[in-house]
Amino acid sequence: MSEECIVCLEPKAASDFPTEPLTSTCDHSPCTCLDCIRIAIAVNIGGNLSSRIACPECEEILSHEAIQRYADDVARRKYNDMVIRQALEGFEGFIWCASGCGSGQIHDGGVDQPIVKCTSCGGQTCFQHRSLWHTGVSCEEWDLIRSFPMPSTVSDGLSNGKILDRIRRAREIQASEEVIGKISKRCPGCARSIEKNGGW
Template structure:
């Protein structure tokens, strides 16, 4: 009985038959032995990361997989790669929009663009706004939606100004709960202590007393 020579994969270190080591890409010329299973896992990982250009797993080789290379490794991976390239190509088209129904994976080109912003998905019937790329804003034109959105943004900003203040050290806005005006920043990496009313540094207050408060602060003495 002939002895079948096994070759060690230089990624997983498993010993496999020679037939388990495909030519990685059609342009690779190195002698690195990587088994088909490891090459498949490499391609799948790149597809999971939504990477268009899939290079040879050998870090010193800059050759990329073409369609036939991936197809030779796995028909299933090739189908995933083909869909990924199609979706990324469509997403780069300015007139294309994906359906906003989370259960629908369809999309379409909308040639009317902003002149007729209501889009109706041909697959599921979901209405969406071409201009704002969101589900259609019922009872609001695009201009009214913009006004309404701007108003909400201003209300949110007003609330932030009234209810929060920025830490003098890290700048992150924090909220004052009930209690005294001696504040400690809630950000774990900061923990700066300051006066809520005048932002005086409590390190200086401990060292020099209440003269460290601003003269307009009620704690100044």
């Protein structure tokens, strides 16, 4: 006697279906064949950034044991790598190397000591920005550079250093204007900022 899979709609033998529900919380008997379950798991793992893979019929989350039982070898390896990565990222201060070597480590210095030197490849990662270290530029300056509108053409010739110089100059002008605003007021005649230092 055959049964039709609700996914592929193919008639299958009873042995082509799971003998028990996929999760302990599924309240239905399995109506998806083992081949379709295997494919559903592989597709979910391939396009998912989370290790939470659902039953293809009711959206209950599959256990680690269920994934190991029903997934193919490739999907099982990807799933295990994903679980390990998520576990590592749960540790406070953990950071992946931005050089792309695939290594990571716990950094105790936090944002107070933002340069993380990879113990595997020696590359430097910025702990605050989770990117390659921005050599010669503090994290605050790097934020300013990244927020500054970039030139529309290469001929504008603005390097990060020139952009940084402009930002520093703009900040100096802004700071000067704030001080002038605190210690002076506008002349009612010419509207220039003046400071009263004596007289009536």
